[in-house]
Amino acid sequence: MLDTYLQILVSGLAMGAIYTLTAKGLFIAHLATHKLNFGQGDFLMVGAFLSMSLIIAGIPVLLAALLVLIALGLLGWGLERLVIRPLDRFGISGGSTYSWILTTAGVALILQNIAELVWGKSSHYSPPLFSEGRDNVIEIAGINMFVEEILVIGFAAVVVAFFYYMLFRTRWGRAVYTVAFNPEAAMLLGINVRRTVVLVFVLASLLAGISGILVGPLITIHPHIGLMFTIKALAVAAIGGFSNPLGILIGGVLFGVAEAFSNYYDSAFGDLYPLIFVLVFLVFRPSGLFSEAQADVR
C-alpha cells in the first residue's frame, strides 16, 4: 500500500513539475507586461508534438529537444512581435485594453487547428526521452518507480533553478523587475524595454516547450490538450498570486500531487477536485499564498 502511495506521489510530482514550468511562463510574461498568454498550454502541445515527431523520425533526443526549443523560441518571439506588441506602442500594458485575451486565445485556436491538420485528431504516444521504454522502472529503496517520471522531476528542478538564477541574479532579471515596475522609468535607466519584453516572451515560450518535451512520454497527446494545461497553469500561477515565484513552485507541486491522488480515488472526475480546491482557496486568499510578498506594485 505504501508502495502505491509513493508511486502516486512520484507521478504527482512529475506532473506538478510540468505545471510549475508552464505556470512560470505565464508568471514571467504577466510580471513584465501585465498580460497572459492564453495559448501557453497550446505552446506546450506544439512542443510535445514536435518532439514526438522528431524522436520518432530517429533524431537523437538532445538534438530533437534543441530543435523544438528553437521552434518554440521563434513562436514566442512571433507572439510578442505580431500578437502582443501591435496592441500598444511598446508591448506594455496600457491598462485600458484587454484585446490580448482575444489575440492570444486566437493564436491558441490556430495552433490547435494546425496540429489537427498535421497530426490528426487522435491521441498519440510519445517515445520515452531518457530510457528504452515508457514503462521502464527503476528500484529506489525497494520501490519500483518509472524512470521517466524520476528524470522529469530532476530535469524540471534544474530548469526551475536556472529560472531563479536568471530572474534574481542576472542583469536581465533586474531589467525584468524594473520594466515590471514602470516601463518608462526603465527606459530612463537605459534599459531596452522592447528587447526585455521580447526575451520574456521567448523565455515563457521556451518553458512551455520544455514542458511539452518532458510531458510527452507521461501522457497521451492530442491537439486539444493545451487548454487543460493553460487552465491548470493559471490555477497554479494564481496560487502564487501571479507575483511570487516560490508560491508558484509550491502551488505547482501541490497541484500535481493532489491531482494524482484524486485521480487514484476517482478516475472519472479526478482532475476536477484540485481545480475546485484552487477556486475555493482563491475565495479566501485572492492574492495567493504569499500575498504580503507582492512583487506587483502597480
Place this chain on the structure above:
Amino acid sequence: MSSTPLLQVDAIDASIGVINILHGVSLSVSSGELVTVIGANGAGKTTLLRVISNLLKPSVGLVQFDGAPTTAVEAHRLARRGLIHVPQGRQIVPTLSVLDNLIIGAERSEIVDSETLVENLEREYSRFPVLRERKDLAAGSLSGGEQQMLAVSRALMMRPKLLMLDEPSLGLAPQIVKTILNALRQLADEGLAVLLVEQVAMAALSVADNAHVLRNGEIALSGTASELRRDKALVESYLG
C-alpha cells in the same frame, strides 16, 4: 565654461493628445552649470523633461545633446549616452534591494569590471552613508528621503553628463531637501551639467546658477539665480 552648451533646447512646442502643453520653450545647460526650472503645479515642468529625454516627441523645435539632435535617438540610448533623467516620484524599484537598484544604474553605462563598480558604489555610499547601511534592504522599505538619495545615486552610477531631476524635494523634510540640493551643487562644481526642476523656488534658487520660471507651458522669466532671488515677489507672482 565650454563654448557650446551640453544641452540645448530650441523653441520647443509639445502636446499631449490634442492639448498643446509647451510653447516655444528654449533653454541651455552647460557642463559645470546648475540650471533650475521652477513652476507651479501643471506648468509643464515634467512635460519639458519628458521631451528632453525623448519620452515625448516635440511637435516643433529641436533638442540637442552633446552636439547632436536627439530626434531619432530612443530614450534608453540617450540614457546610455549620459543624459540621465530622474523622474518625478523617484521611481526606484521597490522590489529590488538598494544595491540592485544601484547596480541597474551601473549596468547600462558600461561599468562592467567589478573594480570600477566597487569604486563607484563606494563613492555613492560616502555621498549618502545611509545607503550603505540599507544596501541589502528592499528599496521600497526606505523612507522618502532615502529613496530620493537612492534615485540620485542610481543616476550617478550611470555616468551622467547631464543630470535632470524632476522635483526631488517633493514630500521631503527641509533638512533632507538641503542635503540633496547641496549634493547637486557639489556635483555641478565638479563639472556635471545639472537641470533641476522644482516647485520650491527659493530652495532651488539658492543652489542654482541660472533659472527659468515656467508658467502655462511658457518661459515667463529667466535670469541668473541671484537676480531672481532678489526679486522674490516677482518670482512668486508667477508661481501663484
